[in-house]
Amino acid sequence: MKAYSLLGPPGFTRQLAQRTKRVSNNRSTVCRPQLGRAATGSGAAFCSHSSSRAKYSLVTRAAASGADADLDGDLELLKTESSPGPRLQPSERVLKLWRKANAVCFDVDCTVTVNDSLDLLAEFMGCGGLVAEVTNKAMDGSMNLEQALEERLRIINCTPGDIKRFIKAHPPGSRLVPGIEGLIKALQARGIAVYLISGGFRELTLPIAKHLGVPKENVFANRMNWQWDDETGEPSRLVGFDSSEPTAHNRGKPTAIARIRQRNPYNTIIMVGDGITDLEAVQVTGGADLFIGFGGVVERSPVAAEADWYVYKYSQLIEALKRYTVAMIGSGAWACAAMHIVAQNCLAYDEADEFVDEVRMWVYEEEFQGSKLTDLINSKHENPKYLPGISLGENTVADPDLESTVRGADILIFCAPHQFIRSMCKQLIGKVKPEAFAISLIKGMRVRSDGPQLISQLVAKYLALDCSVLMGANIAGDIGREQLSEAVIGYANPEHAKVLKKLFETRYFNITLLPDVAGAEMCGTLKNIVALAAGMVDGLGLGPNSKATIMRQGLSEMRGFSKALYPTVRDETFFESCGVADLIATCLGGRNRLVATEYTRASLSGSPVSFEQLEAELLKGQKLQGVLTSNEVQEILKQRGWEAEYPLFTTVNRIVSGYFPPTDIVNFKEVPSRPIPSEDGDLSDEELAARRPRPLATAEATA
Numbered sequence: 001m002k003a004y005s006l007l008g009p010p011g012f013t014r015q016l017a018q019r020t021k022r023v024s025n026n027r028s029t030v031c032r033p034q035l036g037r038a039a040t041g042s043g044a045a046f047c048s049h050s051s052s053r054a055k056y057s058l059v060t061r062a063a064a065s066g067a068d069a070d071l072d073g074d075l076e077l078l079k080t081e082s083s084p085g086p087r088l089q090p091s092e093r094v095l096k097l098w099r100k101a102n103a104v105c106f107d108v109d110c111t112v113t114v115n116d117s118l119d120l121l122a123e124f125m126g127c128g129g130l131v132a133e134v135t136n137k138a139m140d141g142s143m144n145l146e147q148a149l150e151e152r153l154r155i156i157n158c159t160p161g162d163i164k165r166f167i168k169a170h171p172p173g174s175r176l177v178p179g180i181e182g183l184i185k186a187l188q189a190r191g192i193a194v195y196l197i198s199g200g201f202r203e204l205t206l207p208i209a210k211h212l213g214v215p216k217e218n219v220f221a222n223r224m225n226w227q228w229d230d231e232t233g234e235p236s237r238l239v240g241f242d243s244s245e246p247t248a249h250n251r252g253k254p255t256a257i258a259r260i261r262q263r264n265p266y267n268t269i270i271m272v273g274d275g276i277t278d279l280e281a282v283q284v285t286g287g288a289d290l291f292i293g294f295g296g297v298v299e300r301s302p303v304a305a306e307a308d309w310y311v312y313k314y315s316q317l318i319e320a321l322k323r324y325t326v327a328m329i330g331s332g333a334w335a336c337a338a339m340h341i342v343a344q345n346c347l348a349y350d351e352a353d354e355f356v357d358e359v360r361m362w363v364y365e366e367e368f369q370g371s372k373l374t375d376l377i378n379s380k381h382e383n384p385k386y387l388p389g390i391s392l393g394e395n396t397v398a399d400p401d402l403e404s405t406v407r408g409a410d411i412l413i414f415c416a417p418h419q420f421i422r423s424m425c426k427q428l429i430g431k432v433k434p435e436a437f438a439i440s441l442i443k444g445m446r447v448r449s450d451g452p453q454l455i456s457q458l459v460a461k462y463l464a465l466d467c468s469v470l471m472g473a474n475i476a477g478d479i480g481r482e483q484l485s486e487a488v489i490g491y492a493n494p495e496h497a498k499v500l501k502k503l504f505e506t507r508y509f510n511i512t513l514l515p516d517v518a519g520a521e522m523c524g525t526l527k528n529i530v531a532l533a534a535g536m537v538d539g540l541g542l543g544p545n546s547k548a549t550i551m552r553q554g555l556s557e558m559r560g561f562s563k564a565l566y567p568t569v570r571d572e573t574f575f576e577s578c579g580v581a582d583l584i585a586t587c588l589g590g591r592n593r594l595v596a597t598e599y600t601r602a603s604l605s606g607s608p609v610s611f612e613q614l615e616a617e618l619l620k621g622q623k624l625q626g627v628l629t630s631n632e633v634q635e636i637l638k639q640r641g642w643e644a645e646y647p648l649f650t651t652v653n654r655i656v657s658g659y660f661p662p663t664d665i666v667n668f669k670e671v672p673s674r675p676i677p678s679e680d681g682d683l684s685d686e687e688l689a690a691r692r693p694r695p696l697a698t699a700e701a702t703a
């Protein structure tokens with residue numbers, strides 16, 4: 001890369017730089033016009049304004065050959081320096097600013113393919129050559145901006161009718177830069193204000209703004225002054241322009257941006273342009289926060305060299321607006337059903353297109369029918385073991401490596417059986433983006449020596465992330481088959497909640513936002529205990545009255561226990577999908593209910609089977625959460641002396657621990673007051689072993 005610094009009067013050096021670049025016809029040459037003398041040792045060409053144009057050829061030839069040149073006299077190319085060239089890849093800082101912009105200001109010349117509408121109007125009026133000469137004078141600094149505008153208008157001397165005809169002959173839609181409409185729509189859909197700033201005239205800019213959907217109050221440009229016809233009361237003759245507009249003067253663009261700031265509470269304003277006057281927007285205090293150079297219409301080397309980010313296509317800016325890379329941690333039945341929705345939503349195009357298409361999914365690697373589960377998912381786009389027949393989407397990428405799954409992710413979805421989460425979070429410490437946020441779909445809790453810990457709290461503690469929860473009547477298979485369903489997102493951070501709603505909501509899956517993380521999560525966790533009781537009732541062959549009794553009692557204990565642990569939990573939460581609706585769904589059709597039903601039947605038949613065995617036989621790799629949760633909750637009840645206050649929870653735990661037969665579920669009111677049979681007395685070893693679920697310690701050890 002050769003870079004030449006040209007010293008001299010700004011207009012002249014700028015023009016010289018452009019010509020040098022053009023002659024060198026080489027993108028790896030950068031010419032920077034600079035004022036004053038360069039520091040000793042830096043590459044510089046000095047040209048006084050009076051230096052003859054003949055000297056151009058010397059400079060341009062030197063640039064074209066990439067050679068150093070040492071010219072005498074007042075045009076002196078001292079030597080070359082190396083430069084990294086335009087920044088074609090945005091830095092982290094630039095990307096962040098682009099994504100958090102409140103307003104984006106476009107130089108209007110970067111929205112239409114013909115760079116200067118006034119020159120185009122001059123051509124239309126048949127005076128293109130004359131006007132171009134004046135434009136050149138402004139470029140080489142021999143005429144100031146205001147004088148040049150005045151002179152160009154004087155030559156053009158058009159009427160309002162001429163302008164109308166001109167717009168008709170060159171409608172904005174016929175000369176838009178590809179991608180500009182999509183970019184402006186994408187920005188506006190995100191609530192980012194769009195402005196057009198032009199050194200040209202409102203009369204020519206407003207039709208472009210209208211076509212692009214930019215409101216006219218967001219257009220900064222000069223205004224033509226008209227002589228009004230006394231007879232018709234209509235404007236008739238052009239008599240100059242209103243020089244009070246900021247764009248009529250040097251540094252007009254930063255002045256316009258300063259005005260935008262005065263009128264709006266914007267933190268971040270971006271200027272997109274292709275000229276030195278656009279670049280000035282970031283060089284003045286109060287101007288733009290970032291300058292993005294656009295080379296899709298005209299490429300000006302000094303602008304390219306100084307831009308914070310230089311792009312040739314607007315699609316690059318649209319792509320970079322996609323803020324959220326999503327990662328799914330888990331690949332069981334619910335993780336796959338949720339992925340069916342999430343992957344579609346990430347791929348779906350809407351104007352606010354906020355999600356990166358590809359979603360990585362962490363898969364606990366297993367062999368299935370002789371192949372690796374990850375390979376099967378990546379080739380067939382479904383998980384044949386945990387949710388066969390349901391597409392995960394071609395944009396889902398299964399990854400057996402937890403750390404690479406979350407690398408670069410902005411949103412982490414946790415959906416694995418709760419007993420494995422702690423060890424997974426420990427592994428991820430320091431591996432997730434600090435500004436990422438999380439959502440847990442997990443129904444379960446952890447009990448530590450100092451008390452309970454919700455999974456959302458565990459994620460927040462280990463990974464320092466805000467963690468919302470998604471809970472509801474959500475039986476995985478039915479959602480995979482796109483049956484109507486709903487859930488709540490319990491949140492603490494409303495901004496995150498809004499994004500998460502977009503990520504999960506779909507035609508058949510409604511999301512309600514609920515500012516009660518603990519309430520929603522406690523509901524999802526505790527209903528699994530009640531589902532075991534409901535399964536026992538089914539196993540006993542009892543009818544709906546008995547089941548309804550169990551469910552009502554269960555709901556009441558869920559509410560009491562949740563509020564006793566977390567006093568901020570709201571009563572309304574129990575009437576949402578995560579409360580009563582999930583309780584109904586899980587007690588009618590969930591896995592906990594199924595396994596408890598079979599446990600009860602086996603027990604009644606005189607051939608008891610353990611929960612562990614039934615889990616393996618009936619669920620084929622899926623995990624039963626209710627028994628673990630019952631043990632965890634019971635530990636808290638015991639610690640706090642609350643067992644008698646939660647008779648259904650306690651009875652379920654006595655049954656799944658093998659102390660009482662499942663027939664005792666109907667005696668839940670008095671079971672807690674009964675003495676617990678001693679292990680070596682009242683029950684045979686086989687009976688106890690068969691009835692006892694896998695102890696909690698074993699499950700934790702697996703993790």
Ligand SMILES: NC(=O)c1ccc[n+]([C@@H]2O[C@H](COP(=O)([O-])OP(=O)(O)OC[C@H]3O[C@@H](n4cnc5c(N)ncnc54)[C@H](O)[C@@H]3O)[C@@H](O)[C@H]2O)c1
Nearest residue numbers: 331332333334335364415416417420442443475476622623
């Ligand atoms: N299945 C549902 O209908 C449903 C609905 C709503 C919520 N949930 C909740 O979602 C959570 C996840 O359940 P799911 O249905 O996606 O899973 P699942 O029960 O269908 O499958 C078990 C998963 O655990 C994985 N696994 C096995 N051993 C592991 C280990 N040592 N470490 C890590 N992972 C291991 C398996 O590979 C599999 O992906 C649970 O908290 C559950 O309560 C489930």
Ligand SMILES: O=P(O)(O)OC[C@H](O)CO
Nearest residue numbers: 472473474475590591592
């Ligand atoms: O199959 P279960 O009993 O784990 O319940 C599944 C879901 O949690 C129902 O919402």
